[in-house]
Amino acid sequence: MSALLEVEALEMRFGGVRAVAGVSFSVEQGEVFTLIGPNGAGKTTVFNLISRLYTPTAGAIRFEGRDLLGVPAHRVARLGVARTFQNIELFEHASVLHNLLIGRHVHRRTALWQEMLFTPAVRRAERAFRERVERVIDLLELQHHRDSLVAGLPYGVRKVVELGRALAVGPKLLLLDEPSSGLNVEETGDMAFWIQDIRDDLGITVLMVEHDMSLVSRVSDRVLAMNQGEVLAQGTPAQVQSHQAVIEAYLGAPAAARGGGP
Amino acid sequence: MRFVFKTSYDQDIGLFRHEGQRFWYALLAVALLVAPWALSEYYLAQLVLICIYGIVGLGLMLLSGYTGLISMGHAAFLGVGAYTEAVLSARGWPFSLSMACAVLLSSATGIVVGLPALRVRGIYLAIATLAFGFIVEEVLTRWEAVTGGNSGLSVGRIELLGWTVSGTTQFYYLCLALAVACTLLVRNLLRAPTGRAFVAIRDSEISAQSMGIHLAWYKTLSFAISAGLTGLAGGLYAHKLRFLSPEQFTVLQSVELLMMVFVGGIGSVHGAFFGAAFVIALPQFISVIAAKLPAAMGSAAGLQATVFGLVLVAFILFEPLGLYGWWFKARTYLDLFPFYRRGMFRRQKAFQKSDRLR
Ligand SMILES: Nc1ncnc2c1ncn2[C@@H]1O[C@H](COP(=O)(O)OP(=O)(O)O)[C@@H](O)[C@H]1O
Ligand SMILES: [Mg+2]
Numbered sequence: 001m002s003a004l005l006e007v008e009a010l011e012m013r014f015g016g017v018r019a020v021a022g023v024s025f026s027v028e029q030g031e032v033f034t035l036i037g038p039n040g041a042g043k044t045t046v047f048n049l050i051s052r053l054y055t056p057t058a059g060a061i062r063f064e065g066r067d068l069l070g071v072p073a074h075r076v077a078r079l080g081v082a083r084t085f086q087n088i089e090l091f092e093h094a095s096v097l098h099n100l101l102i103g104r105h106v107h108r109r110t111a112l113w114q115e116m117l118f119t120p121a122v123r124r125a126e127r128a129f130r131e132r133v134e135r136v137i138d139l140l141e142l143q144h145h146r147d148s149l150v151a152g153l154p155y156g157v158r159k160v161v162e163l164g165r166a167l168a169v170g171p172k173l174l175l176l177d178e179p180s181s182g183l184n185v186e187e188t189g190d191m192a193f194w195i196q197d198i199r200d201d202l203g204i205t206v207l208m209v210e211h212d213m214s215l216v217s218r219v220s221d222r223v224l225a226m227n228q229g230e231v232l233a234q235g236t237p238a239q240v241q242s243h244q245a246v247i248e249a250y251l252g253a254p255a256a257a258r259g260g261g262p
Numbered sequence: 263m264r265f266v267f268k269t270s271y272d273q274d275i276g277l278f279r280h281e282g283q284r285f286w287y288a289l290l291a292v293a294l295l296v297a298p299w300a301l302s303e304y305y306l307a308q309l310v311l312i313c314i315y316g317i318v319g320l321g322l323m324l325l326s327g328y329t330g331l332i333s334m335g336h337a338a339f340l341g342v343g344a345y346t347e348a349v350l351s352a353r354g355w356p357f358s359l360s361m362a363c364a365v366l367l368s369s370a371t372g373i374v375v376g377l378p379a380l381r382v383r384g385i386y387l388a389i390a391t392l393a394f395g396f397i398v399e400e401v402l403t404r405w406e407a408v409t410g411g412n413s414g415l416s417v418g419r420i421e422l423l424g425w426t427v428s429g430t431t432q433f434y435y436l437c438l439a440l441a442v443a444c445t446l447l448v449r450n451l452l453r454a455p456t457g458r459a460f461v462a463i464r465d466s467e468i469s470a471q472s473m474g475i476h477l478a479w480y481k482t483l484s485f486a487i488s489a490g491l492t493g494l495a496g497g498l499y500a501h502k503l504r505f506l507s508p509e510q511f512t513v514l515q516s517v518e519l520l521m522m523v524f525v526g527g528i529g530s531v532h533g534a535f536f537g538a539a540f541v542i543a544l545p546q547f548i549s550v551i552a553a554k555l556p557a558a559m560g561s562a563a564g565l566q567a568t569v570f571g572l573v574l575v576a577f578i579l580f581e582p583l584g585l586y587g588w589w590f591k592a593r594t595y596l597d598l599f600p601f602y603r604r605g606m607f608r609r610q611k612a613f614q615k616s617d618r619l620r
Contacts, residue, residue: 051472077474089472091465093529094458097274102462106474108455112483115454116447122454123275130271169473 002065004029004205005050005173010059012045012229019045020056021229027173032199032206032219036240037226038249043209044086046226047175050207051083052076063173078106080172084162084179086209092151096161099150100136103168104129136164140194156187163194167202174198176208180215188215195219213241225249277449294438298431306430307502308546312538313437314498319523319534320448321491326520327529328457329484330464331379332388335395336519338375339368339489341402341511343496345409348417348506357422361497368493369486376485380478395513402508414507417500437498444491449531451487460484521574527586536585544570 003026012020020042027033035043048054050061052073061068063079071079082103091099107129110122137143140160145153150161159182166174179195180188192215198204199219210216216223217237225232225246233243240246268274278284298306318340325331343364350360378390402409409415419426420436451457459480462470471477500506518541526537548566581587 053468053471073471074474074476077472083472085469089466089469091462091469093465094461098458098461102458102470102473102475105455105459105462110454112456115456116450118450118454122450123272126275126454127271130275134271165473 003027004064005207006060006062007046007050008060008062010046010049010061011057012042012049012054013057018229020049022059023226023229023231024059025224025231025234027205027207029205030199030203031221032195032208034216034220034223034237035207035209035226036211036213036216036223036246037232040228041226042229043226044177047083047177047207047209050076050175051081077169077171080170081175082166082169082171082173083175084159084166084177086177086181088155088158088162090150090158090162090165093149095147095149096142096145096153096164097133097137097147099161099165100133100168101129103136103165104132104170106169132170133168136167139167139197140164155182156184159183159187159191163191167198167204171204173205173207176206176210178209178211180210180212188212191215192218217241275453277446277453298434303430306434308542310430310434310437310502311542312535313434313441314495314502315519315522315538315541316441316535317444317495317498318492318519319526319538320444320531321488321495322519322523323526323528323531323534324448324451324460324491325484325488327523327533328452328464329460329481331376331383331481331484332520333375333391333485333488334388334513334516334520335375335391335393335398336488336492337511337513337515338395338398339372339492340496340499340515340519341398341508342368342371342489343493344500344503344506344511345402345415345496346493347497347500348415349408351418351420352415357420361494364497365490365493368496369490371493372485372487372489373482375489376482379481379485392513392516395516399508399512402511409506409508412507414505416505417503420501433501437502440494440498444494445531445535448491452531456480456483518570521570525574525577525584527584527589528582530583530586532589533584533586536589540585544573 005027007026008024010020010023011018023042023046025033035046037043045054049056050068052068052071052075055069063081066079068076068079091102094102108125110119110125114122137146140163142157142160142164145157145161150158153161159179163176163179166176176195180191183191195206195208196219199206208220220237222235223237223240224234225240225243227245227249232245232249233240235243273280278287294309297309301309318336321339322333322336325333346364346367347360350363351357355363375391375394379387382390403411405411406413419428420433422436452460459470459475462473462475463477463480463484467477503510522537522541523533524537525540526535527533545566548569552565577584583590
């Protein structure tokens, strides 16, 4: 069986900058695959390429064997890829419930005229959407915030709401861009549990970008380290963390040299 | 104090939140139905105008308040609807058919005007729609063969299924029925996936797209529906005025319409009608005040525009949710009585000040 997501020799240039320079990896069904790397390594750009917000200058992306580059951005979610953003992109002036319901948009089957008249079919669909969304609310314990406007919520809760919105899509592959950034220790712990539940109980494959190495080692099956758009190492969390090139990228070459050198 | 216990999802899906609301709306319906007996001819005519402006308000609210696309050219859609209705009804077309054409033509115009919205938003879109407003104004003036140019165009009576609508009362019921139908249509859309897609686009295009929302399609749709509603109002407006001339559909009128939804309360269906009532009532109010002022001030030409401007600025500074904000607070106060506390809405206000219409 081929992998769920295959990225092949992916390259993205912004003018003179090669944000992603020949990255290849593949994510297997049912695993948590993590991208790590210092700021500016090109991790978010890889996410934006997969969700088709950018078109790569070279390379290929396949999801379930299908060429993603022939798919427009608004079709990616329908294929089963949902994502969160590094700097939370929620619908600020809508309630939490409303945000999660928008996650169900790809499952819309009713026609415009039916919605204008709010026919029984629309009502049935709304109920079904709501039931699905309530399951996400229960899983992430968002009950208290259901009717709150997102704009008034604390950062930690918004982060969870964004995860919930992506889950509401009912994806096969979930892209999480720095799910723990800005969270305190306790919230990070919850996030780790949820990511494990999402993989083990919901059977959703997770591709994430993360800086918190304890979270990474706790939940990841495999890790890929990047620097300056290139792949440094790939393997289990322990293998990658002890890889010489990765240590140098994080500490900076001179520091590594001082610490014993190659 | 009122507690709303939610026992089924239908409570959130339905039109009314609780029985109390159903009661108040029923009362409002009765009041509107008996209005022709309770009000003088003059005030009934004002109510007709509120219905018509309210429909425009709904359209503009959908576009600007819910989809986040500013239009400075809505008077043009009003004009397209009004002239289409006037021209077709003069040729003896039945009202239902000529009105359908007015709506469709406005919608089609809306789709064309919406094209720039696929690329630009904010101030650039405002300028693009403003330019469109000027173009339509010019066409209405120059295309004399059809529009009568500056000498105007008179509008006949409404023939509806063999029934001639005559007199203010009958026309009032027609406008009321259409206003209610439009309100229901907009409310239905807003509680369905399409309405949620509009709000998503307003708040974050990038994540709307990642949630599978086709930006170009929904923006175009929003323009089409908004323009269609405005065109419908235009058709009614033509019969209300009985005489059309291009200076009724100027860019200044567009600005007034936009102001109407801002004062009413951006992002609320109620706001469309609050705004309409305000725009209709203010000139009356000003003329009462003006009569009491010294002649030099009272008869000054810019008095009305000045007061409009001041009110708008005051609302944007102090109550960004407009008249709807007042109403919402009053309702919450009554619902929570006696537990209302000062400063309850403070946080809400802070976010509205930031960028509601980004
Ligand atoms: N839209 C863009 N236009 C220009 N440069 C960009 C853009 N997006 C990212 N970059 C550049 O690409 C590089 C990688 O950025 P990013 O993928 O955000 O890094 P990371 O998420 O790993 O911190 C950075 O140098 C950044 O400045
Ligand atoms: Mg990043």
